[in-house]
Amino acid sequence: MRKFRRKSGAVVTQLSGYEVELLTSLVNQLVEMISDGQPETFQRPESSDPFELWAQELAVDPDQPETHDDPVLRRLFPDAYPHDAQASSDFRRFTEREMKTKKIADAQVVLSSLAATAGGTIALRVPAEEVQPWLRTLTSVRIAVATRLGITDAESAEELAQLPDDDPRSFMVSVYDWLGFAQETMISAL
Incomplete structure (x- = not known):
């Protein structure tokens, strides 16, 4: 991957076919995890009537949403509210569905851009209005990778960076670093 650079109101870079495939896979896994295998249930509703939307949400969302077992989620x-289970439950009940819908919508923007590269044969072009969804998705993917690797702070990231190449985690550490490079250069190109 080359650095992102600004060009004609967009940020652009060239990804290899392998990089397009890897990032597409990671973003698809993120969508799968967030949607619990049912991304279509998190599509933005067609109606703009706030009462209809509210009724739809109440019909789908449980009164007492469960906490997540998966550390990534x-x-x-x-x-x-870590010290108030009821307040935390209420907060999840009223916000989590919208947050999931937003993360999935952002991921769809990224997937569309990646598909437009034709497997890396065409430069990746991210229009200015799509930069924020890109950055949010890269952050979510990077958090997922960091969580799976056990990265909790700069010290644990440094320890993992010293892994020998034959350690199975070393590849994912390089992916974590690559995602950070993508975020940093995208922000610098703005």
């Missing part, structure tokens, strides 16, 4: 959707 706990990092992506943290407990708002």
